[in-house]
Amino acid sequence: MRTVRLTVYRFDPTSDERPRYASYEVPYRSGMTVLDSLLYVKEKLDHTLAIRYSCRMGICGSCGMTVNGLPRLACYTQVKEVGWRIKVEPLKNHPLVRDLVTDFTDFFRKYKSMRPWLIRTDAEEQENPTKQYTQSDAELERYIQFSYCISCGLCYAACPVVTALPEFPGPQALASLYRFLADTRDHGRRERLRIVDEAVGLWRCHFAGSCSQVCPKGVDPALAIQLLRREAMRG
Amino acid sequence: MRERNVMLVHYVSGIGILVFGAVHLFTVFFTKPLGETIWETTMLFEGHQFAVLEVYRNALLATSLWFLLLFTTIHALNGLRVIITELFPVPVVRTASKYVLFALGVFLMVYGTRTIIIAHMIG
Numbered sequence: 472m473r474t475v476r477l478t479v480y481r482f483d484p485t486s487d488e489r490p491r492y493a494s495y496e497v498p499y500r501s502g503m504t505v506l507d508s509l510l511y512v513k514e515k516l517d518h519t520l521a522i523r524y525s526c527r528m529g530i531c532g533s534c535g536m537t538v539n540g541l542p543r544l545a546c547y548t549q550v551k552e553v554g555w556r557i558k559v560e561p562l563k564n565h566p567l568v569r570d571l572v573t574d575f576t577d578f579f580r581k582y583k584s585m586r587p588w589l590i591r592t593d594a595e596e597q598e599n600p601t602k603q604y605t606q607s608d609a610e611l612e613r614y615i616q617f618s619y620c621i622s623c624g625l626c627y628a629a630c631p632v633v634t635a636l637p638e639f640p641g642p643q644a645l646a647s648l649y650r651f652l653a654d655t656r657d658h659g660r661r662e663r664l665r666i667v668d669e670a671v672g673l674w675r676c677h678f679a680g681s682c683s684q685v686c687p688k689g690v691d692p693a694l695a696i697q698l699l700r701r702e703a704m705r706g
Numbered sequence: 707m708r709e710r711n712v713m714l715v716h717y718v719s720g721i722g723i724l725v726f727g728a729v730h731l732f733t734v735f736f737t738k739p740l741g742e743t744i745w746e747t748t749m750l751f752e753g754h755q756f757a758v759l760e761v762y763r764n765a766l767l768a769t770s771l772w773f774l775l776l777f778t779t780i781h782a783l784n785g786l787r788v789i790i791t792e793l794f795p796v797p798v799v800r801t802a803s804k805y806v807l808f809a810l811g812v813f814l815m816v817y818g819t820r821t822i823i824i825a826h827m828i829g
Contacts, residue, residue, distance in 0.1 A: 636792050668710045670791055670800070703710050 473499040475508055475550050479520065480560040483569045492558075493517070499550060505557060506534050506545035509571075521570035529687055532623030535562050536571050542625040544687045562628035564637075578624050581640045585648040585666060590659030610655045617650035617695050619688045626682035626692050638671045642682035642692035645673060649695040652702060664703050673699055716784045722777035729770050762825035775818040783807045 474496045482490035495516050497508045506524055513520045524534040527546045534545040537560040539553050550557065565573035591597050626642040627633055633641050648667060651657050667673040673696065682692040762768045790803045 632792075636795060638795055664710075668708050670709055671795075672709065674709050674713050675788075675792060704714065706710070 473555070475499050475503070476556045477508055477512060478556070478558045479509070479512070479571070481520070481570050482567065483521075484567065485569075493520075499555075503550045504546055505536075505538055505543070505548045505550060505553065505559065508550060508557070509545060509559065521568070521572045523572045530621060532621035535573075535623045535625050535628065536560065537562055537628070542628040542685045544623060544625070547687050562624060564628045564630065564633045564641075565624060573624075575624060577637075578627055578641070578643070579622075581644040582622065582647060585640070585644045585651075586659065586663065587647045587651060589651065589654065589657050590662060591656075592658045604656050606655055613655075614650045614653040616690055617646050617653070617692075620647060620650070620686075620690050621688055623687065625685045625687065626690075629681040629685045631679050631681065632675055632677055636671060636675060639675050640667065640672060642676075642696065645676070645699060646690060646692035646695035649699045649702075652699065660702075664706075667699065668703055673703060712784065715780060719777040719781040719784075722773065723781055726770050726774035726777060730774055733767055733770075762822060762828075765826065768822050768826045772819060772822050775822070776815065779811050779814045779818075783811045 475498075477495045477497055478492050479495065480490060481487075481493045495512045497511045497516075500507075504527075506522075506527060509520065509522050510524075513522065522534070522536075522545075524546060525531040526533070529544055529547040532544065535542060536545050537543075538545065538548055539558055542562055543553075545559070559571060561567050561571050562573045565575060565578060568574050620643060622643060624643065626646075630639070630642055632639045645667060648663055652660060652663050657663075676693075676696045678693055678697075680693045683690075683694065686692065762771070787804060787807055791800055794800065794803075
């Protein structure tokens with residue numbers, strides 16, 4: 472039977488002095504994903520391995536990790552796709568909790584600071600709606616791709632600006648802000664632009680484009696940032 | 707000043723450098739009617755102690771040089787501000803650098819303007 476050689480980053484900051492890499496041989500089966508192979512390790516070889524996962528089908532965005540140097544969703548990455556020797560490490564730009572588990576607190580704090588919900592100024596209308604809020608296909612098209620984001624943090628891990636400048640909101644937060652800015656039902660345009668029109672905000676993106684390269688859902692955060700800049704210039 | 711406006715000025719000054727830099731190079735290297743004199747007096751220094759001043763004699767060229775100085779100063783110093791912002795995530799350094807760069811910009815503009823005016827008068 473063919474086997475997959477997994478080299479996994481292991482580090483527990485509470486007990487280990489320094490990180491190490493552990494190797495495991497996992498029997499391959501057709502259709503096996505990187506997450507499947509890690510779960511095999513956890514069940515059969517080393518139950519102390521810490522990983523985070525939930526849906527196993529690329530929806531929840533929990534199992535983001537660095538696979539052979541690139542940020543990927545482990546459940547979305549076929550072993551066959553990345554080769555028989557696989558190196559698995561935690562996501563970069565996120566503080567480490569243990570082994571392959573990273574802390575998303577800062578990531579979600581930045582996301583929340585973008586106010587990722589519809590801002591309305593007509594409170595009375597919202598309480599007692601008098602009509603339907605319809606959108607044309609063209610209006611929907613303006614933001615629909617950015618609403619596919621599952622907040623997996625891969626773009627954030629791939630962003631070189633976040634690495635150099637940890638205060639930078641990151642591609643996910645900026646793309647989510649644009650998603651609501653471009654929504655015709657939203658009334659928070661000025662407020663949203665004020666959030667990102669800062670010295671360490673929208674303008675610090677260098678358009679490396681790595682965020683768009685690694686997104687498992689096909690979202691293009693670099694495009695969102697470009698469009699956001701255009702909106703910011705218009706004021 | 708909002709970052710949007712700062713970056714707008716940055717982009718405009720970049721285009722300004724292209725335009726006035728091209729004017730400057732074009733004048734110096736290619737303009738023959740003016741060029742014969744200007745070229746020889748600026749580039750050939752033999753026997754001309756203040757040969758380069760010939761360029762400043764023309765008020766239009768002197769003005770275009772001033773704009774080149776203005777746009778280069780703005781673009782370069784704002785570029786430095788951005789680099790400092792990205793390299794030093796310390797608010798004190800950022801604030802201090804803003805004032806230092808602003809002072810440097812004022813100095814460069816005052817000194818440069820003075821040089822252009824004097825050169826124009828002498829030339």
